[in-house]
Amino acid sequence: MQGISKIESGAGARRGVMFVISSPSGAGKSVLSRLLLQSDPEIRLSISVTTRARRPSEVDGVHYHFIDVATFEAMRERGDLLEWAEVHGNFYATPRGPVELALAEGRDILFDIDVQGTLQLYQRMRADVVSVFILPPSIAELQSRLKRRAEDEDAVIRRRLQTAETEIAHWSDYDYVLVNDDLEKCYGELKQILASERLRRHRQPFLADEIAVLLSDLGKALNG
Ligand code: ADP
Numbered sequence: 325m326q327g328i329s330k331i332e333s334g335a336g337a338r339r340g341v342m343f344v345i346s347s348p349s350g351a352g353k354s355v356l357s358r359l360l361l362q363s364d365p366e367i368r369l370s371i372s373v374t375t376r377a378r379r380p381s382e383v384d385g386v387h388y389h390f391i392d393v394a395t396f397e398a399m400r401e402r403g404d405l406l407e408w409a410e411v412h413g414n415f416y417a418t419p420r421g422p423v424e425l426a427l428a429e430g431r432d433i434l435f436d437i438d439v440q441g442t443l444q445l446y447q448r449m450r451a452d453v454v455s456v457f458i459l460p461p462s463i464a465e466l467q468s469r470l471k472r473r474a475e476d477e478d479a480v481i482r483r484r485l486q487t488a489e490t491e492i493a494h495w496s497d498y499d500y501v502l503v504n505d506d507l508e509k510c511y512g513e514l515k516q517i518l519a520s521e522r523l524r525r526h527r528q529p530f531l532a533d534e535i536a537v538l539l540s541d542l543g544k545a546l547n548g
């Protein structure tokens with residue numbers, strides 16, 4: 325079928341969503357991100373660079389590009405970074421190239437970045453960004469998740485809890501706020517947000533032409 329049905333075949337024509345998920349460390353954004361990336365072929369992860377040491381479970385080039393401070397500074401000076409932040413004494417940043425390419429191709433990009441990074445993306449690309457803040461159901465549960473993950477030393481866990489205070493204070497800078505109590509429920513809500521945001525008028529620029537055709541056909545139908 326011709327005409328309006330083309331709207332549904334908009335892959336490539338649709339403007340990609342810059343889908344930002346932030347949370348205090350341990351609230352569950354890595355797990356939620358992984359579920360989304362596994363189930364939805366239209367969204368890809370923006371792989372950040374970081375100067376932090378790799379955790380045992382992490383793979384270079386998959387979870388992060390692990391780099392040294394000199395490389396980070398060189399990238400920052402060349403303007404290769406879309407945003408950057410210092411978190412827990414380490415640098416984290418989003419490389420610019422892959423994001424610009426994905427948006428141009430109409431693909432969605434998932435960002436697992438902190439509040440500082442989100443605010444920088446707002447300054448540059450507000451219309452493209454959809455931001456979601458994930459809250460833990462309680463601080464006791466946040467602590468127990470950080471301990472259960474068992475990938476960080478006690479001192480590191482303590483520092484992450486201290487940072488959580490500042491991060492939670494920024495909850496109102498986000499477009500959406502979810503409480504990650506029941507993982508399945510929270511994941512369902514996250515998918516709903518993405519599905520709705522893909523349908524926003526400004527992300528379907530091809531609609532203007534389609535609707536002009538509809539109106540022209542309507543005119544012909546009424547006059548003919
Ligand atoms: P973050 O990326 O926000 O630092 P993670 O996704 O690594 O956090 O989650 C921290 C720990 O909590 C992980 O062990 C994860 O499996 C667990 N977790 C995440 N969400 C839930 C949930 N809703 N219920 C119970 N445990 C959870």
Ligand code: 5GP
Nearest residue numbers: 372408409411416417418436437438440441
């Ligand atoms: P972690 O060390 O637990 O992987 O991440 C620590 C914090 O850094 C998390 O809040 C995470 O979202 C944030 N982060 C990871 N990558 C980036 C990035 O590229 N930019 C910014 N601004 N924050 C990041």
